[in-house]
Amino acid sequence: MSSSLTNWASQIIENISQLILTFVSLDDQIVLLSLSPSVAGISKAAMEDFETAAPYTLLGFLIRGGDGDYSGFMMDYAERVKNALLWVGLFSITFLLLQKLARLVRLWGQGSRIPGPPSPSFFGHSKLIADRAVGQNMIGYLSKVHEKYGPIVRLWMGPTQMLISVKDIAMIEEMLVKAEDKLPLIGRAFRLAFGRSTLFVSSFNKARRTRESLEVYMNKNLLERLNQVPGKVVEHVLERFVSIIAKDVPDSRQVSEHMASYILGASMFGDAFLNWSNASLYEELLVTVAKEACFWDSYRIPPFWSRRYRRYHFLCTRLKELNKDIIGESMKSRNVAGKEDGTTVFIDAIMFGGSLFHGKTKKHHFSDEEQCDNILGLIFHGFLTTASLISSILTRLALHPELQENIYWEIISLKKTSKFDPSDVQKMNFLLATMYESARLLPPGPLLQRCSLNHDLKLKSGITVPAGAIIVVPLPLVHMDYSVWGKDADQFYPQHFIPKTCSHKDGMLDEHEASKEITSELQIDGSFLSFGSGARSCVGQKFVILALSALFASLLDSYEIRLHPGSDNDPKARLDGCCVQLHPSPNIVFIKRNKT
Numbered sequence: 001m002s003s004s005l006t007n008w009a010s011q012i013i014e015n016i017s018q019l020i021l022t023f024v025s026l027d028d029q030i031v032l033l034s035l036s037p038s039v040a041g042i043s044k045a046a047m048e049d050f051e052t053a054a055p056y057t058l059l060g061f062l063i064r065g066g067d068g069d070y071s072g073f074m075m076d077y078a079e080r081v082k083n084a085l086l087w088v089g090l091f092s093i094t095f096l097l098l099q100k101l102a103r104l105v106r107l108w109g110q111g112s113r114i115p116g117p118p119s120p121s122f123f124g125h126s127k128l129i130a131d132r133a134v135g136q137n138m139i140g141y142l143s144k145v146h147e148k149y150g151p152i153v154r155l156w157m158g159p160t161q162m163l164i165s166v167k168d169i170a171m172i173e174e175m176l177v178k179a180e181d182k183l184p185l186i187g188r189a190f191r192l193a194f195g196r197s198t199l200f201v202s203s204f205n206k207a208r209r210t211r212e213s214l215e216v217y218m219n220k221n222l223l224e225r226l227n228q229v230p231g232k233v234v235e236h237v238l239e240r241f242v243s244i245i246a247k248d249v250p251d252s253r254q255v256s257e258h259m260a261s262y263i264l265g266a267s268m269f270g271d272a273f274l275n276w277s278n279a280s281l282y283e284e285l286l287v288t289v290a291k292e293a294c295f296w297d298s299y300r301i302p303p304f305w306s307r308r309y310r311r312y313h314f315l316c317t318r319l320k321e322l323n324k325d326i327i328g329e330s331m332k333s334r335n336v337a338g339k340e341d342g343t344t345v346f347i348d349a350i351m352f353g354g355s356l357f358h359g360k361t362k363k364h365h366f367s368d369e370e371q372c373d374n375i376l377g378l379i380f381h382g383f384l385t386t387a388s389l390i391s392s393i394l395t396r397l398a399l400h401p402e403l404q405e406n407i408y409w410e411i412i413s414l415k416k417t418s419k420f421d422p423s424d425v426q427k428m429n430f431l432l433a434t435m436y437e438s439a440r441l442l443p444p445g446p447l448l449q450r451c452s453l454n455h456d457l458k459l460k461s462g463i464t465v466p467a468g469a470i471i472v473v474p475l476p477l478v479h480m481d482y483s484v485w486g487k488d489a490d491q492f493y494p495q496h497f498i499p500k501t502c503s504h505k506d507g508m509l510d511e512h513e514a515s516k517e518i519t520s521e522l523q524i525d526g527s528f529l530s531f532g533s534g535a536r537s538c539v540g541q542k543f544v545i546l547a548l549s550a551l552f553a554s555l556l557d558s559y560e561i562r563l564h565p566g567s568d569n570d571p572k573a574r575l576d577g578c579c580v581q582l583h584p585s586p587n588i589v590f591i592k593r594n595k596t
């Protein structure tokens with residue numbers, strides 16, 4: 001038995017050396033050792049050559065078998081290979097499952113150490129929140145659980161998904177610095193409507209470089225343009241207003257959508273946007289897509305079979321086309337102007353320099369298509385949030401005429417010393433405080449959302465938030481916390497942002513103080529979170545506050561905003577689509593000031 005084995009082994013070794021030679025002589029017709037010659041890619045002629053030229057090769061042995069019974073050996077061999085593969089597969093799957101199970105057990109263990117209500121069912125609280133009554137008032141539900149379980153609360157959204165809600169300012173600050181990623185859902189939501197974005201992606205590492213350059217760009221170049229934009233936007237808005245009131249009395253929401261699209265369009269695309277014949281259509285599509293986006297984004301797999309979805313997709317495609325169109329117009333006007341003036345630097349920086357939106361590596365720059373998607377994603381986020389904030393400001397001003405008088409007083413005071421210039425808004429503390437207060441009482445997005453994709457977060461309090469948990473900050477609870485904002489926390493009161501020590505009338509700054517950073521003279525700390533905070537905070541914050549202040553200064557310089565007689569004067573905050581709005585949106589009118 002042992003001698004036959006030795007013979008067999010030596011025959012194999014001999015055959016291997018012959019086989020190598022045979023392989024060389026058979027060109028490339030033999031692909032690899034295989035179970036059947038046809039599968040191995042051996043032609044019939046080659047097979048005959050092979051058998052006569054190398055009757056004792058390894059391949060020959062395998063095909064013919066040592067004693068001529070090759071089929072039995074091959075079957076046995078195939079069986080062993082199959083079994084080996086099955087075992088490898090089984091081990092890999094078991095290993096992966098065990099890994100997942102270990103992660104799950106760890107998650108449950110970590111979760112059980114964070115206070116929170118027990119899971120009501122296998123589906124956790126997601127089923128509860130999907131319930132209309134609770135879902136509509138998610139903040140109310142979070143308020144109740146925070147009251148019962150403390151400033152950090154854990155909710156199970158299913159057996160594998162944990163939601164952590166944080167209400168304590170110090171914890172929020174720490175969490176927003178440490179949790180640098182966003183929920184993957186956010187990236188998907190934007191991709192569905194507008195393609196790829198370098199900004200609103202989940203991984204912070206992927207967004208970091210683009211964020212940094214965009215922030216520098218917005219705080220420098222876009223703000224420099226503020227002197228030119230607001231006056232023109234007010235003119236356009238009022239022109240449109242006149243055409244709307246010929247048919248209907250506009251509500252603050254319609255006016256705010258119009259203002260938001262014009263202020264963003266004119267800042268980003270320059271005068272080309274103001275002269276563009278499709279500007280109204282672009283705005284209409286933005287509004288329609290924005291209304292539907294949140295609904296369709298809730299689907300894991302988009303329902304391509306639904307006619308309504310296909311219509312939505314069509315509108316997104318049309319919006320993309322118009323976006324390309326206005327980018328083209330903006331670039332054309334740059335060529336006509338023949339110089340890089342303020343009106344087109346934004347588009348230049350993106351489309352030509354390629355320096356604004358970076359690719360994944362230094363060498364990789366995005367294609368024009370990807371750059372257009374990035375611009376649209378930015379406009380979409382900016383439009384939704386800015387329109388919601390403008391609507392809130394318009395409503396507050398219409399409901400509180402005394403606020404308008406304070407702001408008008410600031411404008412008049414400035415005019416006494418020099419000709420009013422929109423960039424002077426940096427000196428108008430009361431106006432700035434009105435912007436912040438509107439954003440505080442009605443943050444466009446009621447929940448800040450973050451996560452840490454790869455690492456657990458160890459908080460100073462000793463709590464560990466597991467990687468992948470959804471972290472939310474319920475802004476209304478933080479912004480209406482009596483212990484932070486005082487007993488009038490739920491009231492609209494711009495003085496919340498004006499330091500008590502400010503000696504100027506209604507908080508207006510003198511020339512010297514105003515030259516400092518805008519926010520340094522207002523009382524803005526970690527408890528104001530409408531623009532987020534930490535690693536992924538909004539890069540448009542400074543631009544929006546100054547642009548809207550300039551816009552309202554230009555408007556209030558010439559007009560008073562009034563409630564239309566009979567209009568509702570007690571609107572309530574309600575989540576509408578992706579943003580919070582006041583409902584019902586009051587009808588407003590602009591009355592020309594008598595400046596005699």
Ligand code: HEM
Nearest residue numbers: 199382385386389444530531532533536537538539540544
């Ligand atoms: C009233 C207007 C706006 C509000 C209330 C707002 C609010 C926010 C909030 C809450 C976030 C998430 C912050 C966080 O998770 O900590 C955000 C992110 C962002 N915002 Fe805004 N935003 C506004 C306007 C704008 C505008 C006009 C732009 C630029 C044109 C802009 C650019 C961005 C960008 C690029 C991000 C993403 C940052 C990232 O994911 O890394 N925002 N914004």
